[in-house]
Amino acid sequence: MLSYRHSFHAGNHADVLKHTVQSLIISALKEKDKPFLYLDTHAGAGRYLLNSEHAERTGEYMEGIARIWQQSNTPAELAPYLQAVRDLNPSGQLKYYPGSPLIARHLLREQDQLQLTELHPSDYPLLRGEFQKDLRAVVARGDGYQQLKAKLPPPSRRGLILIDPPYEIKTDYQAVVQGIAEGYKRFSTGVYALWYPVVLRQQIKRMVTDLKDTGIRRILQIELAVKPDSDQRGMTASGMIVINPPWKLEQQMRSVLPWLHEQLVPQGIGHTLVEWIVPE
Template identity: 65%
Template sequence: MLSYRHSYHVGNHADVLKHIVLTLCIESLKEKEKPFLYLDTHSGAGRYLLKSEHAEKTGEYLSGINLLWQQSNIPELLKTYISILRRYNPFDELKYYPGSPLIAKQLLREQDKLNLTELHPSDYPLLRQEFSKDKRTTVLREDGFAQLKSKLPPQSRRGIILIDPSYEIKDDYQKIPAALFEAYKRFATGIYLIWYPVVSRTQTQKMIDGIVNLGIKRISQFELAIKPDNNQKGMTASGMIVINPPWKLHEQMRTVMPWLKSTLDTEKTGNFLIKELVSE
């Protein structure tokens, strides 16, 4: 049940898209002084060594963050994301990749709060160690989906919620619409980020349709495909469903996505999607 380790897939094209969207959304919340909560349902280990046995076995980062790292013409909108990477890699070599919790850790202010959950027995201690001295942060070894009930709404009534399970457990595709419905009932003004892989387009689309049919307003989709859909094993694309997107996000992604596709889609067989699924 808990065999998935993100260390095999760290820094791939899906991580890059997810963390760019996350960074832009966090930065938008910081435009107001009022504090907010960052809630991460499936946090992982926090920090990953790209030269580890796991990462080297798949080499997925080589066609992901490694391609961005080599670029000199980084778009202005990506400079905050890249600056976080440079804090963990102060020299030219790309050695470490920060997961979502560490990106949030670098971006959040003193008045903000982080709530992180991870069930994996190997990753949880690593995550806890990363945040052992951070008084803003609560790290729990609990079911991430359960946090959407127990931790919402935040006291500040402002927040960003990242939901990114491994989807190794196929029930995750069914769990997400139901969990979102419960979360939204409690906290309708939060920014919800739902990451998804495209391994089976049919399965992914069924989940997206389930989210659209919840009756929730203001839902957007941002997807990056490196390969065309196919029936072979492996992920061809990934995306982010964003509920209550910041008002600038569509415009920002219209700038970012063409550059991202050009940089990561080396075989020129993919595409990208920016779509409003449900309006106001």
């Protein structure tokens, strides 16, 4: 199945959480001079036009990035992420939203590398066009999970692996765990960042249990809910599960999540969460 298009959801509350975590991890990796690999298994189109038919149909960005990108009192933890958004919109009008590959491109240094994979026949050409002049980037059309076998470990032995599947089919919840286990066997010191949607809470509980059963240590869970859990259709929350998180990430997210929740969910419903699934 290849019906999912992120262009309907770009810039929503889930993207705000995902890209905040992504940018903080990249910023931490840059604290050492040694280069690193950014590997994106489900990269999408890279850039999203917010006045497109897709984005306008849902308007999800209006309750996400639009609420925070030009605020003057944003926490310092959001600075790398929000600067990437502003730099893509120099006119001061929110026209484009950067997907995770563009945020990575904005934050990475000359010595760092990008490995981007996308399978969707419409999104792959857009992604390839976005990066065709970037010598740091390799853009491939294929199964992102295969990259966890083919591209790890990187020569630098440093890296961030972002795993962000569409979860179109229920088996994705098992596939991500298998993919992480495969990657970890090859590259146990890498930082793995897994995004997940909360549609049915039981699916997430099962995925977390499966992750515990891998025996992998240092697994941190970060979650932002905009509605209470429900058995009705639709995403109520999203989260990031980070393996080998930078040492500052837990405290950074404990600091910034309450502010994000207040801005994105002014009704005060939902919740935030930062906790260890498996400690050191």
